[in-house]
Every structure is written in C-alpha cells, then in structure tokens.
Amino acid sequence: MNALEALVNPLTTLAEETRLTLANLADAATDLAVPSVRLGVTGLARAGKTVFLTALVHNLVHGGRLPLFSAASGHRMTGARLQPQPDDAVPRFDYEAHVRSLVSERIWPESTRQVSELRLTIDYESASYFHRKLGPGRLHLDLIDYPGEWLLDLPLLGKDYATFSAEAMQRARAENRAEIAAPFLKILAATDANAEESEPAAQELAANFKTYLAACRADAHALSMLPPGRFLMPGDLDGSPALTFAPLDIPADAAPARTGTLRAMMERRYEAYKTHVVRPFFRNHFARLDRQIVLVDVLHALNAGPHAIADLETALTEVLGAFRPGKRSWLSSILSRRIDRILFAATKADHLHRTDHDRLELILKRLVARAEEKATFKGAEVEVLAMAAVRATREATVKHRGEALPAILGTPLPGERLNGDTYDGKTEIAMFPGDLPDDPESLFGQADSVSEALRASFQTAQADLQFLRFRPPELDKTAEGLTLSLPHIRLDRALEFLIGDRLA
Known part of the structure; x- marks a missing residue:
C-alpha cells in the first residue's frame, strides 16, 4: 500500500501504515534464519476454531493420516514440534488442555474468548532436487486464534x-x-x-x-x-x-x-x-497475517432459518471486506503484508453423510460469493470446502421399511433430544440426518424481507434435516499403547491449501 492508498483506506492512516511497515521489517529480519507463516484462524461463535487448531497441531505432531497433505503423504515432513511463541504479550493457545478435553474427557473445549497464539515448527525435505541439496528445510507456523466477532468491528x-x-x-x-x-x-x-x-x-x-x-x-x-x-x-x-x-x-x-x-x-x-x-487489534494482530482460514457453521444457520442464512451472508461479506488480500511477493511481504490465501471452511461436515458434503460446499460458496470475487480480484487465492477438524461420527447404511438409507453413527452429547428421546452421552445411535437441497439458490432470497415462498422452502428443508451435537470420538490405541491422532474430514486438504506450497 502506498501513501495515497493509506490516506483513503478507512482502516489505516499514513502513520498507522508506517508502523505496520516497521513491524513487517522486524518480522522479515527474524525470518532470515527460519521463514514463518502467520496463519489466522477465525469464525463466528461455535464455528469450531479451538477444535480446528487443536486437531491441526495434534495431527501434525502425532503423524496423523493426511493423504492429501503432500508433505506428509510424500514422507517429506520429518517432524513437527511446539515452540515458544514469538509474541510475549499474547496469551498462549492452551493446546495441552484442549487435547485433554477432546481425547481423555471426550468433551468439546471452551470457545475462543480472546486472541491467542501458538508456534509450531515443521521440519521437512524440499520437493525440489536443488533445494534438497541445500539441506533440510524448516518452517515456523504461527497460529493466531481470534474471535470472528472482532472482525465485524x-x-x-x-x-x-x-x-x-x-x-x-x-x-x-x-x-x-x-x-x-x-x-x-x-x-x-x-x-x-x-x-x-x-x-x-x-x-x-x-x-x-x-x-x-x-x-x-x-x-x-x-x-x-x-x-x-x-x-x-x-x-x-x-x-x-x-x-x-x-x-x-x-x-x-x-x-x-x-x-x-x-x-x-x-x-x-x-x-x-x-x-x-x-x-x-487491527495493528497488532490482524494486519500481520499471511494466510487466513474462516470457519463457518452453516448447519447452525440452516437450523435457525432463512433470516439466519441472510445475516450470515452479510456478516461473511463484511468479514472479508476487512481483510487485506493480495498476491504474495518478496517485496510486499516485507513492506506491506497481504493475505494471499483465504480458506472458507464449512465445519461439522461429520453431521452429514458424505453424499451431502458437496451440497454443503455449494451453500458456503454461495454465501461467500461476493466476498470471494473481491479477494480474487486483488490477487488472493480463495478456496471453499466442507470439513470436520475432529470427526465425531462414522458412516453406515441402515434399513428403514425395506429401504437402505445412508446414516451416521455417533454418541449424542448429554441432553440432546430427537423425536422425543433425550440422550445420556453414553449411547451410540444411528440416524439419517436428511439431505441438503441440490440447488443452494433455493435458500436465498433477493428481497429485503424474507418471502413466504422462501420461508416455506426452509420449513420443508428443515422438516427433512435433523442435526444433533455428538461427543468427540473415543480414540483407538496401538499395540504399544500409543493414542492415535484425532480423526478428521478434509483437514489434510485444508493444510495443503494453507501451507502446502511453503513446504514444497
């Protein structure tokens, strides 16, 4: 951003932009020894930010199954470990406590209430023959967790x-x-x-x-x-x-x-x-990000109805409007940091059968269409996917009145209710969650007020959909007694998009 742009940008002033440039120069100096990527993790309430961060670190540190993450599947990632974070004034993301909640207690960890940070250092071998000859590579992945509500400010x-x-x-x-x-x-x-x-x-x-x-x-x-x-x-x-x-x-x-x-x-x-x-918040955290994942609880909005969907669309457009997207270059990364990759992820895909995952992605893609167009125009890469950072269910086929139905198996959280039954948190059930609409446009209205036709289409869709909250899965152990990594849906695809090129 030049001086003229800084003067007209409502988020920054010339003095503010100068301070950001000096901070970027300091970051660049420390990156000369070991390069770093600052990954922002955000989402509105209950989108699963804490779960995503915990699962990401757990799978990288414990060698989880990540077939679509090329550095791991190609056996080029030789290790990952936690390190002291670089920002002493920022609270540390309490990874150990969150893992304990998920693995030992099988409860979901507390939601994000403030900015927190964690540094993960990844050792790897380059995919390039020339770079391999220069020796093993190392990358600091700085994970910055912050509430999505703050973006709306x-x-x-x-x-x-x-x-x-x-x-x-x-x-x-x-x-x-x-x-x-x-x-x-x-x-x-x-x-x-x-x-x-x-x-x-x-x-x-x-x-x-x-x-x-x-x-x-x-x-x-x-x-x-x-x-x-x-x-x-x-x-x-x-x-x-x-x-x-x-x-x-x-x-x-x-x-x-x-x-x-x-x-x-x-x-x-x-x-x-x-x-x-x-x-x-903008100066100390947000303006220093390199890449960003925005987690979206689409199913929660679908449960609440068409007004919630319309409000979510507006919020996501506002959120991306606050970003500083742009194409990454050596000079720009030093003088004026830009977010060059943005991933929108529809969470809790494990609440649906895999046959509905493509529909969930299409709904999210429709929700962020206006925001995606703006970011792409400025040179950033944008991806949309359906995922579950921690998979709490398994898939099965059940017979109902002679018809085979795709179902999911899981243990509902204590107090969850379905068809008059209240669950105790110990009983595993099989359920058919229903199907999302084939055409995402059927969920969106063009008028300022929600039309009767749109409201009726939502009522029809809601009658066919049933979403419960499930307990985290019970993890298997190896013959040596080691706990396996947390299961997921497309966490590897998210990692490949967010940092795969930096480990090439």
Missing part, C-alpha cells in the same frame, strides 16, 4: 457514530429482529439524544443493547451481524466507558452533537472504542 473504523447508529437501528427494526429488540427500542424511544449527558442513562441503554445482541446470537435466531463484537465478550474491559455506549435514533447525516449532551457522550465513547479496542 473493523469496518467501524471507517464509520462515524451517526452512521453506526443508523445502521444499527435499521437492523434492530428489521422483520426478524424487531421483537427481539423490543425492550431496547422501548427505552430508546423514551430517550432524548440531546438531553444532558447522564451515566445512569448511558449504562441503561448499553445494558439493554447488549442484552438484545446476546438474544440475537442465541440458538433460536443464530444471527451473525452483531457489532460491536467486544460487547458479547468484553474480557477485562467489562464496565469500562469504552464499552458503555449504544446507538441512538439519529440519521446517518445528523448534524454534529452539541457538547455536554447524551449523544456527545455516546459519540465520544464510540470513538474511544475504535481507538482503544478496534485499532490495536
């Missing part, structure tokens, strides 16, 4: 408070949100934006706004467009003024606020949120 850097408020109010009054937002809208209707600033009023509005956002994210609605993202996972900023604001009912082109008013107070805190929360 990055577009706020280019929006003033009036624009943010107008967009938030438009969403809150939409067909599918008005009832959820009713308590917040009621309090807002009784609020005078030009009244004298008041801490109790600000706290009441912020608390009701956060309650509304949390309700939107609940399973019944599964909505995704919920900025500001840190409101749902405040961490040590909980209760701070920077997280105690809410949108007001003002137009996007409203005149400047009068000093000392509630609106001026909200606007000041919104700007503080951008300065102290959003911009440091």
Whole structure:
C-alpha cells in the first residue's frame, strides 16, 4: 500500500501504515534464519476454531493420516514440534488442555474468548532436487486464534457514530429482529439524544443493547451481524466507558452533537472504542497475517432459518471486506503484508453423510460469493470446502421399511433430544440426518424481507434435516499403547491449501 492508498483506506492512516511497515521489517529480519507463516484462524461463535487448531497441531505432531497433505503423504515432513511463541504479550493457545478435553474427557473445549497464539515448527525435505541439496528445510507456523466477532468491528473504523447508529437501528427494526429488540427500542424511544449527558442513562441503554445482541446470537435466531463484537465478550474491559455506549435514533447525516449532551457522550465513547479496542487489534494482530482460514457453521444457520442464512451472508461479506488480500511477493511481504490465501471452511461436515458434503460446499460458496470475487480480484487465492477438524461420527447404511438409507453413527452429547428421546452421552445411535437441497439458490432470497415462498422452502428443508451435537470420538490405541491422532474430514486438504506450497 502506498501513501495515497493509506490516506483513503478507512482502516489505516499514513502513520498507522508506517508502523505496520516497521513491524513487517522486524518480522522479515527474524525470518532470515527460519521463514514463518502467520496463519489466522477465525469464525463466528461455535464455528469450531479451538477444535480446528487443536486437531491441526495434534495431527501434525502425532503423524496423523493426511493423504492429501503432500508433505506428509510424500514422507517429506520429518517432524513437527511446539515452540515458544514469538509474541510475549499474547496469551498462549492452551493446546495441552484442549487435547485433554477432546481425547481423555471426550468433551468439546471452551470457545475462543480472546486472541491467542501458538508456534509450531515443521521440519521437512524440499520437493525440489536443488533445494534438497541445500539441506533440510524448516518452517515456523504461527497460529493466531481470534474471535470472528472482532472482525465485524473493523469496518467501524471507517464509520462515524451517526452512521453506526443508523445502521444499527435499521437492523434492530428489521422483520426478524424487531421483537427481539423490543425492550431496547422501548427505552430508546423514551430517550432524548440531546438531553444532558447522564451515566445512569448511558449504562441503561448499553445494558439493554447488549442484552438484545446476546438474544440475537442465541440458538433460536443464530444471527451473525452483531457489532460491536467486544460487547458479547468484553474480557477485562467489562464496565469500562469504552464499552458503555449504544446507538441512538439519529440519521446517518445528523448534524454534529452539541457538547455536554447524551449523544456527545455516546459519540465520544464510540470513538474511544475504535481507538482503544478496534485499532490495536487491527495493528497488532490482524494486519500481520499471511494466510487466513474462516470457519463457518452453516448447519447452525440452516437450523435457525432463512433470516439466519441472510445475516450470515452479510456478516461473511463484511468479514472479508476487512481483510487485506493480495498476491504474495518478496517485496510486499516485507513492506506491506497481504493475505494471499483465504480458506472458507464449512465445519461439522461429520453431521452429514458424505453424499451431502458437496451440497454443503455449494451453500458456503454461495454465501461467500461476493466476498470471494473481491479477494480474487486483488490477487488472493480463495478456496471453499466442507470439513470436520475432529470427526465425531462414522458412516453406515441402515434399513428403514425395506429401504437402505445412508446414516451416521455417533454418541449424542448429554441432553440432546430427537423425536422425543433425550440422550445420556453414553449411547451410540444411528440416524439419517436428511439431505441438503441440490440447488443452494433455493435458500436465498433477493428481497429485503424474507418471502413466504422462501420461508416455506426452509420449513420443508428443515422438516427433512435433523442435526444433533455428538461427543468427540473415543480414540483407538496401538499395540504399544500409543493414542492415535484425532480423526478428521478434509483437514489434510485444508493444510495443503494453507501451507502446502511453503513446504514444497
């Protein structure tokens, strides 16, 4: 990015871009001995970020079955081991605890709540005869785990408070949100934006706004467009003024606020949120990524209905709009880092029979179509696949009324319900999850409000689909008592796309 681009880019200023360039130069200097790849791992709530990272490391360290990962299948990867991470101020991803949860306790680990990092060093032999003569290769894979909700904050850097408020109010009054937002809208209707600033009023509005956002994210609605993202996972900023604001009912082109008013107070805190929360995340973590995987729980949105699908499409477009995609070159990697490969992965493919995996990929491809076109235009490579970082089910064929049906076998989590039965977390069952539609377009509407025809098509599809949450699998052991690696679906394909070329 040149100086002119930095001036017009809403995410960066000239001074900000200068700081990023200096940071990239420092990273490049350390890469002279051993090159590194910074891989961002993100996704909205419950998409499986922690599980993906744990499974990736476990399979690489323990020599898992990765037939489509050429460095492993070609026996060129000679080892992988964890190393101290390079960023001392970033929490370490607690890999050991997450493995213990998956393997020993057979429970899913806690979700991502903050940025964390892990360094995996891979030893390999080059596929090139010339490079093999120079000796064995080594690559640092720096894995940066962060909540996808934080990505939705990055577009706020280019929006003033009036624009943010107008967009938030438009969403809150939409067909599918008005009832959820009713308590917040009621309090807002009784609020005078030009009244004298008041801490109790600000706290009441912020608390009701956060309650509304949390309700939107609940399973019944599964909505995704919920900025500001840190409101749902405040961490040590909980209760701070920077997280105690809410949108007001003002137009996007409203005149400047009068000093000392509630609106001026909200606007000041919104700007503080951008300065102290959003911009440091962009500068310290996001702008330093080389490659990115975005995990998407498509099935969760399908369960919730057409509004959840439409909201997910909007969120994914916003997410990729915040990326810095571009073609990788030696000079650009030093001066201005670009994300040159982006993988969108539909998670929990093990909840479906393999005959439906292609349909799941097509639905995700349709969801990210607008975002993919933009990234590809800027020179980045984009891939879409259906995967399960940890496969919790097996496939089978069962007979029902004389008909052979493709089924999945697994142990539902305690408390899961299906057809009136509640499971105890110990009983393995066989179930037919249903079929996804052949045409993904049948799940998408063109109008602002969801049509009756679209709603009917969803109701028909939902009647045929049944998704349960399953316990992690019980791992087999070798004759020597060693635990085998975590089973997966297409984790090897994901690895090949994300880092295969760097191990060639």
